[in-house]
Amino acid sequence: MIFYKSNHRLQIIQKLNKDFLFFHKKTLILRKIFKKIYHFKNCFKTQIYSYFIFMENISTPIISIQHLKNQIYEYKYQVSKDFLANFPYSDMENVQLDTTIILEKSETLLRVKLHIEGNVTLLCDRSLDEFEYPISLDENMLYQFSEKTEWVEDNLMLLGYDTVEIDLSQLIYELVQVSVPLKKLHPRFENDVYEENADGEILIYSFSTDGIIDDPETFSKNANIEGEEIDNRWADLKKIMNN
Numbered sequence: 001m002i003f004y005k006s007n008h009r010l011q012i013i014q015k016l017n018k019d020f021l022f023f024h025k026k027t028l029i030l031r032k033i034f035k036k037i038y039h040f041k042n043c044f045k046t047q048i049y050s051y052f053i054f055m056e057n058i059s060t061p062i063i064s065i066q067h068l069k070n071q072i073y074e075y076k077y078q079v080s081k082d083f084l085a086n087f088p089y090s091d092m093e094n095v096q097l098d099t100t101i102i103l104e105k106s107e108t109l110l111r112v113k114l115h116i117e118g119n120v121t122l123l124c125d126r127s128l129d130e131f132e133y134p135i136s137l138d139e140n141m142l143y144q145f146s147e148k149t150e151w152v153e154d155n156l157m158l159l160g161y162d163t164v165e166i167d168l169s170q171l172i173y174e175l176v177q178v179s180v181p182l183k184k185l186h187p188r189f190e191n192d193v194y195e196e197n198a199d200g201e202i203l204i205y206s207f208s209t210d211g212i213i214d215d216p217e218t219f220s221k222n223a224n225i226e227g228e229e230i231d232n233r234w235a236d237l238k239k240i241m242n243n
Contacts, residue, residue, distance in 0.1 A: 061099070061168040068105045075101040079118070079172065087173050091180055093130060094121035099172060110143040110159070110166070116175060124186040131186045135179050141171065 054073045061077050079097035084090050097118035104111040116139075119132045139155075143166060146158035159166070 061172055062165055063103065063168070064165045065105065065110065066164040070106050073103045075103065077101060086169060090177065091122065091184070092120045093123060095176070097135060097176065101168065108145055112141040112143065114139045114141070114172070114175070116172065120176065120180065122180065122184045124189070125184050126189055127186055129186050133180065135176060137175055137179055139175055
């Protein structure tokens with residue numbers, strides 16, 4: 001009877017040991033899995049967070065950052081003619097631009113990526129006709145939290161800790177304005193060649209549809225772009241000065 005009880009206890013102990021070893025192995029396996037997940041998260045943080053991007057359409061390029069969590073946000077903003085009301089000296093007559101703003105917030109800084117694509121309406125310098133000019137650009141900005149707010153470099157700005165919002169209006173306007181060419185010509189004039197002769201006159205060579213250069217038109221710097229003749233009094237004065 002005593003032997004039976006001892007043998008039964010031994011079997012129970014062996015079973016407990018076996019179960020313990022089984023769960024211990026499972027625990028080790030789970031621990032390895034969690035370590036791999038943690039390592040993957042640190043190595044590919046951006047890729048993991050990209051699945052949890054907060055997306056929102058906004059009516060103004062002013063973004064409140066006071067209550068943002070440390071994650072990635074995506075904003076869609078439509079730049080229209082109303083946007084130009086804040087910039088009265090703009091060369092653009094109208095704008096139709098799709099703007100995507102990717103904002104990544106962390107404890108110490110904000111990373112902002114801008115993608116702007118669409119068309120702006122310009123006035124031709126030669127004919128004064130309106131034409132559409134395509135825009136497609138990307139820009140990165142870095143905002144670092146600091147004791148004060150100030151620009152450090154073109155793409156780096158310090159933000160005070162008490163900053164509640166960032167206004168991207170000026171940045172968007174400057175990026176688009178810089179993309180507009182200094183010489184604004186209607187597409188039908190894009191193959192024209194401009195030269196200046198020894199007399200200070202501007203020669204405009206217009207290419208025909210078959211690629212042959214037509215006879216150049218001569219315009220004086222003092223004449224308007226449509227080729228009107230200079231007032232005879234100015235022409236006589238110019239001859240006297242040349243002599």
